[in-house]
Amino acid sequence: MHHFKSKILALFALLFLDGFISGKAALAAPTAPSGNVILITLDGVRYREIFKGVQMSKKAGEKKGSSLIPDIEKIIQANGFSFGNKWKDSWGKTRSPMVISNKIALSQPGYTSILSGVFEEKCRENGCPNTPHETVIDRLILKEKTDPKKVATFASWDLIDRVLEKGAQTAVRSIEFGPVRGLTPQESAPFDAIQAQALVDRPTRWGGSRWDKYTFEMGHLYLKTFQPKFLYMMFVEPDEYAHKKDYPGYLATLRDFNSRFVQLVDTLKSMGSYGANTSIVVTTDHGRGRGLLFPKHSREWLDSRYIWALVLPSENFRKQAGIRATEDDRFFHVDIRPTLEKLMGLEPSKISTGGRRKSGRSLVTVD
Numbered sequence: 255m256h257h258f259k260s261k262i263l264a265l266f267a268l269l270f271l272d273g274f275i276s277g278k279a280a281l282a283a284p285t286a287p288s289g290n291v292i293l294i295t296l297d298g299v300r301y302r303e304i305f306k307g308v309q310m311s312k313k314a315g316e317k318k319g320s321s322l323i324p325d326i327e328k329i330i331q332a333n334g335f336s337f338g339n340k341w342k343d344s345w346g347k348t349r350s351p352m353v354i355s356n357k358i359a360l361s362q363p364g365y366t367s368i369l370s371g372v373f374e375e376k377c378r379e380n381g382c383p384n385t386p387h388e389t390v391i392d393r394l395i396l397k398e399k400t401d402p403k404k405v406a407t408f409a410s411w412d413l414i415d416r417v418l419e420k421g422a423q424t425a426v427r428s429i430e431f432g433p434v435r436g437l438t439p440q441e442s443a444p445f446d447a448i449q450a451q452a453l454v455d456r457p458t459r460w461g462g463s464r465w466d467k468y469t470f471e472m473g474h475l476y477l478k479t480f481q482p483k484f485l486y487m488m489f490v491e492p493d494e495y496a497h498k499k500d501y502p503g504y505l506a507t508l509r510d511f512n513s514r515f516v517q518l519v520d521t522l523k524s525m526g527s528y529g530a531n532t533s534i535v536v537t538t539d540h541g542r543g544r545g546l547l548f549p550k551h552s553r554e555w556l557d558s559r560y561i562w563a564l565v566l567p568s569e570n571f572r573k574q575a576g577i578r579a580t581e582d583d584r585f586f587h588v589d590i591r592p593t594l595e596k597l598m599g600l601e602p603s604k605i606s607t608g609g610r611r612k613s614g615r616s617l618v619t620v621d
């Protein structure tokens with residue numbers, strides 16, 4: 255009897271608390287949402303396949319123009335924005351090219367510009383030392399005092415470890431085949447279990463990168479478990495297949511990404527106010543050569559300068575009057591960091607980028 259009574263009391267307490275918390279949250283709801291962001295990069299994906307689907311039908315063994323990301327197209331057309339489309343006869347609203355913020359179209363300088371918002375002049379290879387530039391992660395942890403557990407990266411390629419943070423190196427991460435860092439052993443156990451699988455199931459056609467499916471599985475689990483302020487997932491399979499001249503393999507990675515993106519959107523829908531406050535930004539570190547030069551990317555292949563970005567602002571962000579895509583005749587990698595900051599409710603950092611643009615600007619504008 256006594257036991258029963260305390261159970262009832264506990265139930266009342268729960269109901270009361272629940273009402274109290276949600277009431278309080280409703281009162282405190284800010285007009286300009288302070289949001290969360292999921293950043294995703296797909297290594298070495300051309301704007302051509304993003305906006306016009308299958309390009310080389312013979313190599314692909316299927317019809318030219320078949321969409322590789324049909325669900326993403328629908329979602330972005332309805333609720334988001336795309337950048338980097340140069341054609342009038344394909345999907346998307348803006349028609350301005352987007353270009354890298356370095357001179358050589360390789361990965362490390364590309365990722366450096368994405369995360370720090372600078373035009374990368376010095377780093378011209380993939381073996382540069384740790385970034386000397388403040389990144390968006392540095393800002394979150396050192397300036398905004400965000401709990402390092404709310405700032406997490408899951409990456410298939412270890413190169414990114416030198417790009418993430420200039421400073422603290424305290425943000426959570428699982429990079430390629432390294433150990434999970436930043437969590438207690440108990441917290442990291444489910445991620446270690448996925449990594450154990452990844453370690454016995456390594457790609458055999460190329461060395462040194464984790465299959466993207468494991469990176470996604472970990473990132474997705476982290477999203478549900480920790481509700482991060484900033485979650486970064488770095489996928490590399492498109493570039494790996496492309497270097498192997500495997501066009502069907504490269505195309506398949508985009509189809510995989512289409513279904514992963516849908517999973518993320520569905521998960522956010524099931525996460526209540528956190529989900530309604532979370533935006534997704536997708537981009538690439540560099541493009542690739544034109545036509546049959548698709549396996550290559552570097553300064554010699556001009557088309558590898560062209561990149562793209564997809565932005566899905568959070569549900570709360572979309573409710574703001576006057577939200578629109580920024581208009582310009584050209585967008586750059588250095589515009590990504592200000593976009594991430596804007597979507598997290600932060601004033602975009604004023605960074606002198608050193609490139610053609612004086613400084614980056616958010617791809618999303620609110621009037």
Ligand SMILES: [Zn+2]
Pocket residue numbers: 298493497551
């Ligand atoms: Zn490459």
